[in-house]
Amino acid sequence: MKIKVKEKNKLPLTFKHIETFADQKLKKPNDVVYVLTCEKYQTNFYIREKPVKSLNRLL
Amino acid sequence: MILIFSNDNDRTAIEVMRYLTSMNKDFIHIHEDEVFVIKILKKRFFLQSQKNSFFLDDIYSVWYRRGGLQFKRLQYNNTSINIHMNEVQHWLEDYVLRTLESKNHVNKQTRAHINKLLVLEYAQKTGFDVPSYFLAESTDEIPINQTITKAITGNVILDNILNNQNGIMYTTIVKKMERQSFFVSFFQEKIEKDFEIRTFYINGECFSMAIFSQNDEQTKTDFRKYNTKKPNRNIPYKLPQDIELKIHKLMQILDLNCGSLDFIKSDDRYYFLEINPVGQFANVDYHCNYPLFKKIADYL
Numbered sequence: 001m002k003i004k005v006k007e008k009n010k011l012p013l014t015f016k017h018i019e020t021f022a023d024q025k026l027k028k029p030n031d032v033v034y035v036l037t038c039e040k041y042q043t044n045f046y047i048r049e050k051p052v053k054s055l056n057r058l059l
Numbered sequence: 060m061i062l063i064f065s066n067d068n069d070r071t072a073i074e075v076m077r078y079l080t081s082m083n084k085d086f087i088h089i090h091e092d093e094v095f096v097i098k099i100l101k102k103r104f105f106l107q108s109q110k111n112s113f114f115l116d117d118i119y120s121v122w123y124r125r126g127g128l129q130f131k132r133l134q135y136n137n138t139s140i141n142i143h144m145n146e147v148q149h150w151l152e153d154y155v156l157r158t159l160e161s162k163n164h165v166n167k168q169t170r171a172h173i174n175k176l177l178v179l180e181y182a183q184k185t186g187f188d189v190p191s192y193f194l195a196e197s198t199d200e201i202p203i204n205q206t207i208t209k210a211i212t213g214n215v216i217l218d219n220i221l222n223n224q225n226g227i228m229y230t231t232i233v234k235k236m237e238r239q240s241f242f243v244s245f246f247q248e249k250i251e252k253d254f255e256i257r258t259f260y261i262n263g264e265c266f267s268m269a270i271f272s273q274n275d276e277q278t279k280t281d282f283r284k285y286n287t288k289k290p291n292r293n294i295p296y297k298l299p300q301d302i303e304l305k306i307h308k309l310m311q312i313l314d315l316n317c318g319s320l321d322f323i324k325s326d327d328r329y330y331f332l333e334i335n336p337v338g339q340f341a342n343v344d345y346h347c348n349y350p351l352f353k354k355i356a357d358y359l
Contacts, residue, residue, distance in 0.1 A: 042088035
């Protein structure tokens with residue numbers, strides 16, 4: 001979806017081509033928890049899924 | 060002790076931390092929202108935030124991924140005292156930042172954002188082929204359908220520009236004349252590409268990936284317009300040695316020891332596009348099976 005921006009001052013031409021995408025942070029929370037708080041890596045954004053690549057390497 | 064600066068949601072930093080843990084290397088992960096107070100304990104610089112604290116001289120390696128070290132500044136009522144104390148605090152902060160940057164490091168906080176226009180000038184001086192570019196405030200002298208426009212900013216995402224919607228500025232082809240003038244904008248000659256190349260550079264080594272984005276209308280002009288149903292093919296790629304030497308030279312000029320560079324391959328020419336010192340490289344690691352996370356962990 002392209003958007004139209006209204007500003008008093010001029011904007012670069014790139015603003016005519018802005019495309020939008022839904023903000024993950026602003027989405028309504030659902031029951032599935034994708035990220036966890038992780039003390040070991042000092043983050044609250046630890047991805048719950050195991051990476052596929054590591055599994056391939058193991059196999 | 061190793062210091063890692065990153066955004067909270069940065070998965071790349073977590074991958075490197077996995078390796079550091081397996082190597083039994085101690086690290087402190089500093090998030091973008093932490094604010095530090097500089098203290099002196101037993102004549103040693105001590106930094107403390109809501110989550111972390113450390114002695115400056117305990118740090119032997121630093122990885123500036125994203126985010127950065129933020130300091131709490133005290134304000135004073137009397138204007139002249141405030142100006143003086145601002146300077147006092149500035150020099151203490153400057154000492155901390157410069158001391159950290161003098162240690163073994165992967166990128167620096169003060170070099171994380173680079174001017175795209177200057178980078179293009181340096182790239183030309185280094186001997187790279189650079190598609191001709193210029194700035195303009197109207198489309199009067201712009202060859203239509205043969206020119207692209209893109210942002211000169213490092214960040215092309217505008218958070219929450221509409222309700223619950225973010226905006227993104229992709230590279231786009233100028234397809235029509237504009238009736239009105241606009242703010243100074245960046246234009247560049249459109250190059251018909253064979254494929255795109257993303258190179259991850261670290262301390263003189265280049266790890267490149269060819270991205271076959273040219274056959275898909277969606278990704279043709281900007282591969283970041285990902286086609287999730289039919290993703291672009293990405294394969295490991297080896298750049299010619301002279302191009303890798305030029306990359307090394309350019310990175311030295313820019314005082315960067317790590318970064319992601321974009322190129323277009325067209326016939327027998329490699330066109331330099333841009334450098335992102337804190338760009339994403341997890342995709343290059345995954346698709347090409349390069350040990351990039353481990354490389355960083357080894358170096359720290």
